[in-house]
Amino acid sequence: MNDVHIHLALNHLPTVGVLIGFLVLLFGLIIKNPQVKNTALGIFIFSALTAIAVFYTGYGAEEIVENLPGISETLIHEHEEYAELFFTMMLILGSSSLITLILQYKEYGFGRYAFGCVLLLSIGSMVISNYAGTTGEEITHIEIGSDTSLIQIDSNNDSTDN
Numbered sequence: 001m002n003d004v005h006i007h008l009a010l011n012h013l014p015t016v017g018v019l020i021g022f023l024v025l026l027f028g029l030i031i032k033n034p035q036v037k038n039t040a041l042g043i044f045i046f047s048a049l050t051a052i053a054v055f056y057t058g059y060g061a062e063e064i065v066e067n068l069p070g071i072s073e074t075l076i077h078e079h080e081e082y083a084e085l086f087f088t089m090m091l092i093l094g095s096s097s098l099i100t101l102i103l104q105y106k107e108y109g110f111g112r113y114a115f116g117c118v119l120l121l122s123i124g125s126m127v128i129s130n131y132a133g134t135t136g137e138e139i140t141h142i143e144i145g146s147d148t149s150l151i152q153i154d155s156n157n158d159s160t161d162n
Helices: 003-010 012-031 034-065 073-106 111-140
Strands: none
Touching: 003 034, 012 034, 012 073, 012 111, 034 073, 034 111, 073 111
């Protein structure tokens, strides 16, 4: 198993995690349940930790993939830029979630305002994760890219022929 395998196996965890965490936090804020809100914080912290693994295996994956035929260095660079931004946002979100969890535990009155900050950070992280994920998929999945003229469908391939 190499960095490409690990990167591909883990890369959905922070992306899906931030979405689930956002939904759980939003629900917790609506019903005003501290346990639900704290669960969301835990999801964000876990997602930030998985983002670390995904980010650092990305370098090894790049070293392997960049030499394959048909792989665009431009797409790799674009993905790397969004991945760095997403990684930074996830570290900030995870740290903010940990601080908010501590504030909740210590029962500081201003801790409730920290949830709003975490909610906004999670929205920003979701937006950036979309770009990081899409640009990553475009590296080897040309069917996702905006230029689908590169894909040719073989009209002579008929599956009904026996």
